[in-house]
Amino acid sequence: MDHPRAFLLLKPDCLRLGLSGPVERAITRAGLRIVCRHRVTLSPADVRCLWPEYHDAGHPLALAFLDRYLTGAPSEVLHLRGPDAFEAARRVKREVRSRHADGPFANVVHGAERRGEMARQADHLLGRCDACAEPFRSDEPPLVPARPPGRDFRDDADLTALVDELWPLVQGVPTPTYPGPVRLEGDDTGQAVYLGSDRENTLDSTVTALWHALPGIELRHAVLLALHAGWSGGTPIAVGGRRALDDCLRSLRAHGVHACGQGIT
Ligand SMILES: [Zn+2]
Known part of the structure; x- marks a missing residue:
């Protein structure tokens, strides 16, 4: 057609x-x-x-x-x-x-x-323009694929204010600002948990996974890590002891994030 x-x-x-x-x-x-x-x-x-x-x-x-x-x-x-x-x-x-x-x-x-x-x-x-309003035809159903949801962060923060604050940091060069890794418990092993680019997830599902895998993380920090990982393809998100890093990775995977792993910092 x-x-x-x-x-x-x-x-x-x-x-x-x-x-x-x-x-x-x-x-x-x-x-x-x-x-x-x-x-x-x-x-x-x-x-x-x-x-x-x-x-x-x-x-x-x-x-x-x-x-x-x-x-x-x-x-x-x-x-x-x-x-x-x-x-x-x-x-x-x-x-x-x-x-x-x-x-x-x-x-x-x-x-x-x-x-x-x-x-x-x-x-x-x-549809608002008389000259153009003839409906488009498609041989495909107008199916909208579901995208993974996340936590309703409206309960945690004023998201409009958060986005206003972060807006200058998520575009321009370098894109977007890297906020640094979260420091977890234990002696630094020279390893970090890396988060990669992940088309299977959304900003919301990724930030929600970070929220659980990095307890106590500030929402702005989690958003910047998620956006940076989507751009860089591999962002160090956490450093610390071996057990803490293992727990972090396990939690990310349990929350549906599989584009992650451990590597040298
Ligand atoms: Zn028109």
Whole structure:
């Protein structure tokens, strides 16, 4: 089934950094043309509608960062047409991100990774425009894959204030700030527990695992470790005695984090 229509969302950082021109040239190179442009300022409700794999009770950290990133400043939705537009738009997204993205909350453009996701999101974003409101069709069900939830950290902290505090630290160079490992009990063995990049988990499920595996860790510290590990692919998160490090690893795995191990500091 050919999909002659697609969309790309130019996020607030794309507009702020003046990257619309490079994105539009990449769209043209991909054989697509822009048939309509829509300036939108996304609301928290839009964010939850576009990414229903995240919900407030299970993913309050991811949503607090997404709200900070995507709401309150203008974005632009580009309605695209061209041969095999879905695949072409996805290639444009990857090309733009590989050149300009600067962290998970600074990745410039959004485009759907699955056809069902594109149809659902396009209908939400383009349905407000008379010229574009014809529904997208997809031969895939608009299935939303569940993402692992975490603790409801709204009970522990003012997450909006936490994200405001951390915001300058999670983008820019170096990306993001490394807060250092947690020092556990026992004599230093020269070993550390490392946390890797883990697409099977979410920010919330990873921070929740750290919360249990590193008892007493400050929430801001756990968030920075999780974000740094996602970027670096291997971040030392704890140092200390052999038994403490073994306990930490066991607890991470018990909480579903398997991209972890012990290594020399
Ligand atoms: Zn339109």
